[in-house]
Amino acid sequence: MLTYAFSVLVGPMSRELGVSATAAVGASTVAVLVSGLMSIPVGRWLDARGGRGLMTGGSVLAAVAVLGWSQVRDVFQLYGVFVAIGVASAMVLYPPAFAVVVAAAAPESRTKAILTITLVGGLASSIFIPLTGHLVQAYGWRNTLVILSVVTAVITIPLHALVVRRTIRQPEPGRQKEGSPRRVLKDPGFWLLAGAFVMHSAALAVISIHLVLYLISLGHRPATAATLAGLLGLLSVTGRLVTSLSVRWLPMATVTALVLAVQGVAISLLPVVGREVVGAVLSLTLFGLGFGVSSIATPAILLDRYGADGFGTISGMLATPVTIAKAVGPLGGAALAEAVGYRPLILTVAAACVTAAAALALTRRTQRAHRAR
The missing domain is CATH 1.20.1250.20 (MFS general substrate transporter like domains)
Structure with a gap:
């Protein structure tokens, strides 16, 4: 609310x-x-x-x-x-x-x-x-x-x-040092995670604010544009279910990287196919499947990498830049759209999603080194 x-x-x-x-x-x-x-x-x-x-x-x-x-x-x-x-x-x-x-x-x-x-x-x-x-x-x-x-x-x-119980954790044996918030800052993988979710959060915020205006610029009526944009919220629930089922076979970071890559490709197609309703629906359906994935992926990845000790602080350390990106992303998007138009803005969003996917994929390579220290 x-x-x-x-x-x-x-x-x-x-x-x-x-x-x-x-x-x-x-x-x-x-x-x-x-x-x-x-x-x-x-x-x-x-x-x-x-x-x-x-x-x-x-x-x-x-x-x-x-x-x-x-x-x-x-x-x-x-x-x-x-x-x-x-x-x-x-x-x-x-x-x-x-x-x-x-x-x-x-x-x-x-x-x-x-x-x-x-x-x-x-x-x-x-x-x-x-x-x-x-x-x-x-x-x-x-x-x-x-x-x-x-x-x-x-x-x-x-x-x-x-209903909320008293929830002060006792340190988990063998993971207290690994989960220390101060130690997390020395982990290159944490900065890859932060960069990935900052870019993705900013990209989603831009789409949330500017998508209807862009669809109207493509020739859709305002009511149609609003209906098409509504696909994102509807599909975000489906995307979360698909993601949670997929982690039975793949790590959450890998699944999320794949979803973000699909989002990048999907939204890059919108300037090409988005003038027709069918094309816009296809593009936004694929993009919308990843619209709420970061909500479930972030805590799962942090738990897998650092454990439960100090989780609140570690989660807050990641949430700070991500939330700021969410706030300022639409303002930067508005400035870019005003300067060069909506098409470059949409392609920038696509590039941000693909880059975020690559950063998440790299975190898997750094995880073994982090646990070995």
């Missing part, structure tokens, strides 16, 4: 506040940046104190921040509220949830639990975007946010307070 409702609310909100849509969207960018900067301290807290208090507090902050959002009167108040939303996001979204699962679940159950979380998260857009749209139409954007604030408080606060 913290992520998906914004796209529906930005139009009526910006009109009432008398600000441009660009200025309003900037508030969302601020929230993403704040969330990224909070990733490491949140990870350290999770490793030292567990997830119950942190995630419960994050749920309270999220509910209060959304309620505050309903009362903003100018752009400065809006940005202030979204700083709070960014902090809350860092406390309750995927990275802390994965850290809690890693600490609480048995090793053989972790991948299944992470997959379940990502599948539910993948369906969030299908629930909250139309729900928010209906509420705005019936009650207006301010009352909608009040309702969503109550929903957030009623559902998430009790769940985090009562």
Whole structure:
């Protein structure tokens, strides 16, 4: 809800506040940046104190921040509220949830639990975007946010307070040194992972923001372009299932590298075949299968490489640059599209996906050397 409702609310909100849509969207960018900067301290807290208090507090902050959002009167108040939303996001979204699962679940159950979380998260857009749209139409954007604030408080606060167990891990025998966050920074494979997911995250963020505009520029009507773009969210769930099944035969890093390479090839075909609906559907279907793969791949690769000790901090170290790339990627994409057009932008996205795939493939070569030290 913290992520998906914004796209529906930005139009009526910006009109009432008398600000441009660009200025309003900037508030969302601020929230993403704040969330990224909070990733490491949140990870350290999770490793030292567990997830119950942190995630419960994050749920309270999220509910209060959304309620505050309903009362903003100018752009400065809006940005202030979204700083709070960014902090809350860092406390309750995927990275802390994965850290809690890693600490609480048995090793053989972790991948299944992470997959379940990502599948539910993948369906969030299908629930909250139309729900928010209906509420705005019936009650207006301010009352909608009040309702969503109550929903957030009623559902998430009790769940985090009562269901999340105390999750402070004891070090795993034989892996404490290997999993040390400080040692991770000396591992070349970590920087390959970071580079891969930074490029991929930026590429997906660019597509998320600019795809509809590019499809319209190819000659599709706005409604058709929006429908085609909707394939990405729908197929992201399928892609996660395919990926989790594939790791029965191949390592997660290898599977993810293959998926990212397919994404790069698929999106590179869009300028060629995308003027026809069938061609656009084919290209976006293949691209969409990898749209949510990094959500499940990141924790699985980190666990395979470094173990569970210090997972929250290590995950936060990776999430910080990845989240920042997600925030600034669309801005860089807009500048590139304005300077040279959308076709070079799409080809740049394709190159980023293929390069990320190559970096992930290389991490397998560095893993043996890392474990041997």
